[in-house]
Amino acid sequence: LLLATGSSDGHCRVICSAIKGPDKKRPTVFGKEKAPAFGEVVADHEAGGWIHSVSFSPSGTQLAFVAHDSTLSVWELDPAVEVNPNAIHKIVMKCLPFKQVIFLDDTRLVAAGWDCNPTLYAKGGSGWAQGKELDDPAFKEKKEAKKASAFDKFESKTSRGEDERGTTELETFHQNTITFLCVITRSEAAITEFTTTGSDGRIVFWRSKTLEQAFSALSV
Numbered sequence: 001l002l003l004a005t006g007s008s009d010g011h012c013r014v015i016c017s018a019i020k021g022p023d024k025k026r027p028t029v030f031g032k033e034k035a036p037a038f039g040e041v042v043a044d045h046e047a048g049g050w051i052h053s054v055s056f057s058p059s060g061t062q063l064a065f066v067a068h069d070s071t072l073s074v075w076e077l078d079p080a081v082e083v084n085p086n087a088i089h090k091i092v093m094k095c096l097p098f099k100q101v102i103f104l105d106d107t108r109l110v111a112a113g114w115d116c117n118p119t120l121y122a123k124g125g126s127g128w129a130q131g132k133e134l135d136d137p138a139f140k141e142k143k144e145a146k147k148a149s150a151f152d153k154f155e156s157k158t159s160r161g162e163d164e165r166g167t168t169e170l171e172t173f174h175q176n177t178i179t180f181l182c183v184i185t186r187s188e189a190a191i192t193e194f195t196t197t198g199s200d201g202r203i204v205f206w207r208s209k210t211l212e213q214a215f216s217a218l219s220v
Helices: 150-160 208-216
Strands: 002-006 011-016 041-046 051-056 062-067 071-076 088-092 098-105 108-113 119-124 127-133 178-186 191-198 203-207
Touching: 002 051, 002 062, 011 051, 011 062, 041 071, 051 108, 062 098, 062 108, 088 127, 098 178, 098 191, 108 178
Parallel strands: 051 098
Antiparallel strands: 002 011, 011 041, 051 062, 062 071, 071 088, 098 108, 108 119, 119 127, 178 191, 191 203
16 A cells, blocks of 8 residues: 655655555554554655656565666565665666656566667666667568658658658657556566557557567576
């Protein structure tokens, strides 16, 4: 009965959402003797920038969040033990910030944002590590080249600022920021299918076969 939030003030907070009455027994959390009140902040961490997205792991013992300073953090937050403010694994990325993050299972997660390409992360003996970008040309068929018609050329000039000298088309499926990750299929063990939605108006489905190919190439 915990709610995780991320805010423009750079804080990731965990709040008690148990309501006296409907929730007959409000549990004690993080080693506290007394059950927290509704709306009480039970854990708080300040990141280095605006937090765009938060996600609990399926077991509820890890909390991932992504911030505008191009970091991805995973906080070990077992409700059965006292909060450790230092139990945070932070990854500083070289890419643009992520806007969304979700756990696939307790040892794998995916994040996506302004780089237009979902990125996989996995947990190993030394902690969390960045994996492959999911939208890798090696994992998809090459697009067939086609001649642009006069209308296509006109549309490119007016809507994307292209001309005969070059193109602004990205090599990824998404041509603009990925704004949302949505779970489609979930098994008992893990998420096997999800979608990404972008500012380009596209929805891309990602399935387990593609995910397994990417994770098989990841060493942690």
